[in-house]
Amino acid sequence: MDGRTKLKTDENAVADAIGQLVLPFAHTPRFAADDFVFSSSNAAARSWLLGPTPWPERRLALWGPAGTGKTHMLDIWVRMHEALLLHGASLSHAHVAGLFAAPVPVMAIALDGADQCGDERALLHLINTAREHGMALLLGARTPPARWPVGLPDLASRLRATMAVAMGQPGDGLLRVLLLRLLAERQIVVAQPVVEWLLRRLPRTARAMQAAVRRLDHAALATGRPVTRALAAHVLSDMLAGSESHAFVPDP
Structure with a gap:
């Protein structure tokens, strides 16, 4: 067997191992307040959610792309205010x-994935009743509420009147911290040169960092190998930009 055949065989074996592995435990992200990374991209959201400024009609929408930290900040607010956390898809x-008929009064409500709510009347009822009771209502979504495709005129009017604050994409400094934190959460040890290499080539979004770390964790468990640049180039080949050949070369 020549060297090229052996390389191809090793590459196929690694790919098969990665594809066949079933992870026994689901990873649960940490949402503790101390784990939140502060930056200019979330400064406005922090000011509105964690500061003293009252919300118009006690209602606020926190919106932004996936991976920007909306759920983390929403969870911090829920803990601070002992609020009830709901999910739009199941409302x-x-x-x-x-x-509102429960014997123990609800003091504040957060609705994560509010733009995923399929029952418009339920969302309208929630907004109206929360306002009648003077209750704080926080809506989490990927787009501002004024752009949600709703059919009920009254709901559209309420959403347009809702104060909305955006969570922006993280800058380079925050992306570095995020990548290191995601690796630490999964207890993945990666050499600093490999971290720098990943930061230069991965897309500049939090969602890309999350997807990359998830794949690296899967690959490291499947192969029983540490995360090296060669392994990362193989499993992240469709995500990396401007890198050398992505052919997997077994580590010595």
């Missing part, structure tokens, strides 16, 4: 009615 009119 129903009966659910909302039951919240």
Whole structure:
């Protein structure tokens, strides 16, 4: 067997191992307040959620692309205010009615994935009832509420009147901290030169960093090998920009 054949065989074996592995445990991200990374991209959101300025009609929408830290900040706010956390995809009119009929009063509500809510009447009922009770209502979404495709005129009017604050894409400094934190959460040890190499070539978004670390974790567990530049080039070949050949070369 020549060297090229052996390389191809090793590469196929690695690819098969990565593809067949079933991870026994799901990774749960940490949302502690101390883990939140402060930067200019989330400064406005921090000011509105964690500062003393009252929200117009006690309602605020926190929006931004996936991976920008919306859920983390929303979770911090929920803990600070002992708020009830709901999810837009599962919100129903009966659910909302039951919240305000409960013997223990709800003081504040956060609705994550508010733009995923399929029951417009339930969302309208939640907004109206929260306002009637003088209750703080935080909506988390990927787009500002004025752009949600809703059919109910009253709901569209309420959403347009909702104060909206954006979470921006992180800058280079925050991306570095985010990548290191994601690796540490999964207990992946990566040499500093490999980290620098990844930062130069991965897309400049938080979502890309999350996807890359997830793939590296999967590959390292499947192959039983440390995360090297060769392994990263193989499993992230479709994500990396401006790098050398992505052919996998077994580490000595």
